[in-house]
Amino acid sequence: MYAVGLRKGDVFQNMSGYGLFTGGLGIHYGAERLGLLTVPAGAGNSKRQLKLLRDFKVDGVHIIPSYALHFASFLKQEGVDPRSLNWRFALIGAEPHTEEARLRIQELLGLKAFNSYGMTEMNGPGVAFECEKQCGMHVWEDAYIAEIINPETGEPAAEGEVGELVMTTLCRDGMPILRYRTRDLTRFLPGPCACGRTHRRLDRITGRADDMLIIKGCNIYPMQVEQALMSMPEVAQNYVIELFKEGEMDQLRVKVEIKDDYFVEDMRALTSLQKKITARLRDEILVTPRVELVQHDSIPKSEGKAVRVVDLREKE
Ligand SMILES: [Zn+2]
Numbered sequence: 001m002y003a004v005g006l007r008k009g010d011v012f013q014n015m016s017g018y019g020l021f022t023g024g025l026g027i028h029y030g031a032e033r034l035g036l037l038t039v040p041a042g043a044g045n046s047k048r049q050l051k052l053l054r055d056f057k058v059d060g061v062h063i064i065p066s067y068a069l070h071f072a073s074f075l076k077q078e079g080v081d082p083r084s085l086n087w088r089f090a091l092i093g094a095e096p097h098t099e100e101a102r103l104r105i106q107e108l109l110g111l112k113a114f115n116s117y118g119m120t121e122m123n124g125p126g127v128a129f130e131c132e133k134q135c136g137m138h139v140w141e142d143a144y145i146a147e148i149i150n151p152e153t154g155e156p157a158a159e160g161e162v163g164e165l166v167m168t169t170l171c172r173d174g175m176p177i178l179r180y181r182t183r184d185l186t187r188f189l190p191g192p193c194a195c196g197r198t199h200r201r202l203d204r205i206t207g208r209a210d211d212m213l214i215i216k217g218c219n220i221y222p223m224q225v226e227q228a229l230m231s232m233p234e235v236a237q238n239y240v241i242e243l244f245k246e247g248e249m250d251q252l253r254v255k256v257e258i259k260d261d262y263f264v265e266d267m268r269a270l271t272s273l274q275k276k277i278t279a280r281l282r283d284e285i286l287v288t289p290r291v292e293l294v295q296h297d298s299i300p301k302s303e304g305k306a307v308r309v310v311d312l313r314e315k316e
Pocket of ligand 1: 196
């Protein structure tokens with residue numbers, strides 16, 4: 001997590017004494033160039049994150065979506081009203097996530113969440129950002145050439161069609177990157193943006209070209225599972241998709257965290273919820289998964305990007 005403040009001055013002077021400025025990512029230097037006090041805070045250690053948010057009256061954070069959802073649970077546990085914090089915005093990115101996840105982050109953290117795109121090989125977060133309209137990420141087209149191709153043929157994708165994003169840098173001296181295949185799947189959004197900027201907009205990343213699971217002949221992207229789950233009010237913040245073998249057949253199991261209010265001892269209620277989630281997933285991915293309901297916060301949380309797919313097929 002990065003804490004981004006909108007004031008410079010005493011705090012900045014004091015902070016440098018603590019050696020918290022270690023970053024090297026595009027967003028860090030970009031934010032500093034704008035005159036923002038920027039505090040690299042790393043991932044995990046939620047107690048310390050909360051202390052930083054309070055001590056520096058942080059205005060905005062750059063945060064991985066799965067950690068944002070985890071942090072919301074942490075605040076609830078600690079009895080902290082997120083709306084009592086100074087923050088007003090979050091820049092979210094670095095892992096694919098759905099619109100449903102964004103809406104949850106906004107609701108649970110009491111701020112506006114803007115999507116961002118970047119990659120370690122190319123300035124980190126800082127390749128494309130959403131504007132205040134929150135409808136797609138403007139690519140900095142004065143700094144990059146963005147193309148969308150069909151990942152199988154390498155040919156340009158048709159206008160508006162989802163394909164693999166290919167990037168070329170225009171203003172890098174040391175390590176220019178030419179037609180770099182990102183493996184990230186997205187598309188250009190048609191038409192101009194209501195904000196008036198003319199740089200083209202990327203749709204949210206729907207997954208990676210190598211993310212696709214093939215189960216019983218159906219192509220499934222993990223983001224489809226998230227989309228279905230996050231639209232259900234009973235579902236809490238975390239889930240994991242497990243692949244396993246039953247005889248010769250590949251099977252899909254989805255472990256879903258359920259909110260405390262719904263995780264009741266009434267077996268009939270739980271079974272009916274399990275059926276409802278199974279049906280919702282089947283509608284989305286066209287395969288019937290095994291659905292296992294688990295208690296809120298029981299799926300181990302990784303410190304960095306969330307592990308959403310676990311392949312158990314070799315082990316079973
Ligand atoms: Zn815009």
